[in-house]
Amino acid sequence: MLEITLQRPQTSSAANAPPHFSNLVVPIRSLGENHRERIRAHLKALDASDRYYRFGFNASDDQIDRYVAGLDFDRDEIFGIYNRHLTLIAVAHLAFSIDMQVSPSSEFGVSVLPRARGRGYGARLFDRAVMHARNQGVRTMFVHALSENTAMLKIARNAGAHIERDGAEAEAHLSLEPATLNTQWAEIVEEHMAQSNYQFKVHARQLQDTFSRLQAIWLPHRHTDVLGTKPR
Ligand SMILES: CC(C)(COP(=O)(O)OP(=O)(O)OC[C@H]1O[C@@H](n2cnc3c(N)ncnc32)[C@H](O)[C@@H]1OP(=O)(O)O)[C@@H](O)C(=O)NCCC(=O)NCCS
Numbered sequence: 417m418l419e420i421t422l423q424r425p426q427t428s429s430a431a432n433a434p435p436h437f438s439n440l441v442v443p444i445r446s447l448g449e450n451h452r453e454r455i456r457a458h459l460k461a462l463d464a465s466d467r468y469y470r471f472g473f474n475a476s477d478d479q480i481d482r483y484v485a486g487l488d489f490d491r492d493e494i495f496g497i498y499n500r501h502l503t504l505i506a507v508a509h510l511a512f513s514i515d516m517q518v519s520p521s522s523e524f525g526v527s528v529l530p531r532a533r534g535r536g537y538g539a540r541l542f543d544r545a546v547m548h549a550r551n552q553g554v555r556t557m558f559v560h561a562l563s564e565n566t567a568m569l570k571i572a573r574n575a576g577a578h579i580e581r582d583g584a585e586a587e588a589h590l591s592l593e594p595a596t597l598n599t600q601w602a603e604i605v606e607e608h609m610a611q612s613n614y615q616f617k618v619h620a621r622q623l624q625d626t627f628s629r630l631q632a633i634w635l636p637h638r639h640t641d642v643l644g645t646k647p648r
Contacts, residue, residue, distance in 0.1 A: 442540045445610035447494040451504070455494065456484040458504040462527055469565050470527045472585070493548055497537055500617055505532040508541040510549060521556040522549050526568070539571045546575065547603050550595045559588040 459480045467475040497506040508526040513519045524545050528537050561568040563586045572588035579588045
């Protein structure tokens, strides 16, 4: 099956340089109510250690259920990255302060499935959240993480955050610049590209399912579909 890899336009010298994750444009989309079940499945796929890193405690399935049920898609922003099988491989939650007029701040939490780590998705989600937060008038973004969470603290530090450690816990805070026309346009364009990419994956998946069904009718004894893969 085809998968689109989106990359920022490169200059000729950059094109010759070794690939670096900062050059990747990942289709990160804003998630709404109809993605709630997939967010739940994503979080429940995390093992105990990852749940501890993500939530700061050993979140049980019931606690994840309550967290997901409480997600407010109108107030907060949830971002996700889907793979070509429409599995949600990364999810970020940008929670806004209750009173944005008095204290325009937000808190960032993220998780990437183990098999998709080390590809820059965590950092890209952070960048996307920063852009959205700026466009919403947020002036400070916080991340709470365990002091031993090297990857998360690296993401925050690379973005310019100040990190304060307090024993086993750490708090990163990043001061944000006001929004510009550029950040506002960039967010619109990125969201549009991510939505298109998602629709493409949905249609590709439907096409593959249709081929598999037709093949099951025409060639009931074959065990592979027309694309040469085993039907799921
Ligand atoms: C933290 C997490 C989101 C990172 O996701 P990721 O997609 O693997 O991160 P990236 O690929 O964007 O890497 C970001 C940076 O961390 C570094 N990094 C990644 N994994 C690392 C590890 N295990 N140890 C040290 N550094 C690591 C990368 O090299 C990169 O730094 P660089 O750009 O300077 O090279 C992921 O490990 C995760 O989901 N962990 C469980 C949940 C969690 O800890 N959430 C954060 C608390 S809210």
